[in-house]
Amino acid sequence: MALPTLVKTWEFDVNNRGGVGLSIASDIKKHAFAIKEALISASFTLPMVVTRSSNASVADGTDNWATYADVVVSSGNHSWIVLKSQGTVPYEICIAFDDNTSYQSSFFGFSMTGGFNAGAGGTDGTISARPTATDEVAVHTTNWNWAGGQFAAFSSMIHVLMSTDANTMMMIVYINGAAVSVIRADIIQNPTTGYAIGGGAGMHFWLRFTNDATNVLAFSQAAGSGNKWSLDDVVGLDGNVFFSYEAIDVTEIACIATFHQPNAWTGKWPFYPVGVWTTGAKRGRVGTLSDIWWSSGANAQGDMYPAVGSLYQFANVGNMIIPWDGVGPLLKA
């Protein structure tokens, strides 16, 4: 097929080196710091902002992570950070490193109201305790081997793309060549009537940092409901969300799973749209994700599209395709 037309205007901060394969203790620090730096990148019109942070010495409403050395993993005073979206939904992501190892995390969670502070009914946090939010969702908690289950030195690459309206964001983390972490936030496109936040559409949110080498963007992982949420005015936050895709045959086979070659008519690899369905308090299709597609199961991590002309417009990550910066290939380690 012809390359798809993008719905959003995207900005990129990709191929950021995190872990460098030196030691688990330093690689974890560099990895966490690179994630934060990419999310608040000056490359973005509306980057995420640090609303609160701790470097184990200072905890307040500023960014105290000035270098990777400010990421302190400890069961005593330790580092944490709260990152806030500047999009329509002011969600916050909180990451904390309260652990007696040098590499585990104690909390990956989010607040859809941006409530990680005392003013919103939560707590502000201290150098020994992360902030809390009244509506917080704890995704990964105590003793979580959040860097893809790494116990030893590793190499990592962090990629972030942000729409200029900040309503769609994606972060993908590769560790030793595997896509082990994803954050994706989408104000839903083509929303079904009734699926709304305020005057706009509802939101889909996807956050997962595996504690093993599982490819979080593989079809078997991405199509399932785990680590995905829907937010709207009627149901509120609902953790029963699935991605949809095109399938064939009475045995219900995903096209992605059974068509392992380019379309023989065009010679092009397919881009399959992604729908969003809720199955909790309200069941049904709510809309689509913008500018992310299923790819063929035969495509490799880091494949780039197109192969000729203006290169690097799209990148294959797991079994999905995302817009890319048009500058260079996706690096995985």
Place this chain on the structure above:
Amino acid sequence: MALPTLVKTWEHDINNQGGVSSGVSGEDCARTMFQMKDALTGGGSAEIATKPMLVSRSCDSVSFGTTDYWLAYTNIVVANVNHSWIVLKSQGTIPYEICIDMQDNSPHKYQLNYIGVSMTGSFNAGAGGSDGSLSTRPTAPDELQILGTDQTWCAGLNVGFLSRVHAMMSTDGDTMMLIVHINNVPTIVWRFDLVQDPITGYVNGMHVWMRMQISLANALSFAELTTVSYKWSYDALADIRSTYISYEAYDSTEVACSVGFVVANEWDNDWPFYPLGVWTVGDKRGRVGTISDLWLGSTGTNEADHYPDVPTLYQFAQVGDCIIPWDSTNQILTS
């Protein structure tokens, strides 16, 4: 969801009574077949007026030639020797022909001998086939057989059944659908689609779906719609390929949304209309386009449901697990 916007302008010839529960063996079959021919060719009330199918050749067992000898169901003579046959031709972009041969080699007098298609409209000697005779149907060099010898084509029934015949044709002649309900079950479907949104390289591609159940089984169920059987693609390369009709599914366990969601969408309270894609397999594998104005409905809906409930009724009808445009006037009848 909001009702879909139609791609085509449709004409309907629907609710035609075929079988009348006759006590005469074979009569209901003949009545049904006659209504199928009549609806597709704009006979009777000529509701398909713009580009109905044409009778290019026919035989009533007494006469044969390039005219329509099927003027009443009694002209459909099922026999082993001289017997009836007919060739219907499309006026769309692809001049396909459908040949129906009512020769019955058995003493039943309700079976048929052949239903097939020539995508080039070649059921005649001039195109390299044969013109047929009183005792032999025409042939085409590219003919594709759908049903063969001694087929009990009316859901396996030969007497005492009710049927309704529904035909719809786009005004450009490029999309046609025929559905026959027998005793309330849609057992026959013919669907020809010049594929919409064709991909590069798939030129004048047509999708063909012809299913005639030989038992009282739903020809438009999810299983029938989605199986590779009874579906073909024809394109400018003049090749016939098997096809799949695609649909939306969810979850890593690969569940069709129409199967997994058996209630109306709880966000807008509307029943879903799932679009359908077309995929070819074989030497050319891939998605080639979409089917226009045919949708997969939820398997939680009922046969002959209509959409919407208000205010202009009967715009769409549920047949099997599919949804089709309807005439906005009449309720679908199924017996």
